[in-house]
Amino acid sequence: MAQEGAAGGSLERHCPTYIYKVVLLGSTAVGKSSLAYRYMKNDFQESLPTVGCSFFTKILRMESATVKLEIWDTAGQEKYHSVCHLYYRGAHAALLVYDITNKETLGRAKQWLKELEKEFLHDEIVIALVGNKTDLAEEREVPTEEGEEFARSRSLLFAETSAKSNHQVKDVFMAVGKTRGEEEGQALGEGGEALR
């Protein structure tokens, strides 16, 4: 986690500010923007395709540190693919999002993983595989076990979420923060269901 400049004062010294960058990657329409919006605003609304990348920040005040969480929501449309690596550079965590009602999107998430593995050493970034849209259970094409098994085989965190019904959204952001935070001796959040 990057630590921001020491701007003086004993409070500052005891309570450093860390920047924590999380990037959302995945096919178009899997729900990346909706997950970011749900986490940031606790709301859901029909959204338009992202152009390039959008960017959110949230300040999390912990007991022993302040964390400036930066969420980079990339565009899933192929025409933006060539610029995406500019956005995930320097990320501390990545959410590889697929849509449980669309099997092809899991394949695309696996390709993203290959790109991340080229760019990062394994211990440099926390990666979670996220199957979104669990509220559409009747349209499910990807069994939970399939995502879970792939994640386990590649040592990724795994969760299924619904941005619409607010299922496991906070937990997944907290889990990627917590995993990195533990490595850094900081916890980014408390509570929430443990991810598999």
Ligand SMILES: Nc1nc2c(ncn2[C@@H]2O[C@H](COP(=O)(O)OP(=O)(O)OP(=O)(O)O)[C@@H](O)[C@H]2O)c(=O)[nH]1
């Ligand atoms: N039922 C359901 N629909 C969802 C969910 N999350 C997103 N959607 C819908 O899926 C569509 C695409 O959502 P976005 O959040 O724009 O998807 P995206 O991955 O950001 O798409 P790009 O910006 O094109 O990469 C929208 O119509 C959303 O309302 C969910 O959890 N459940």
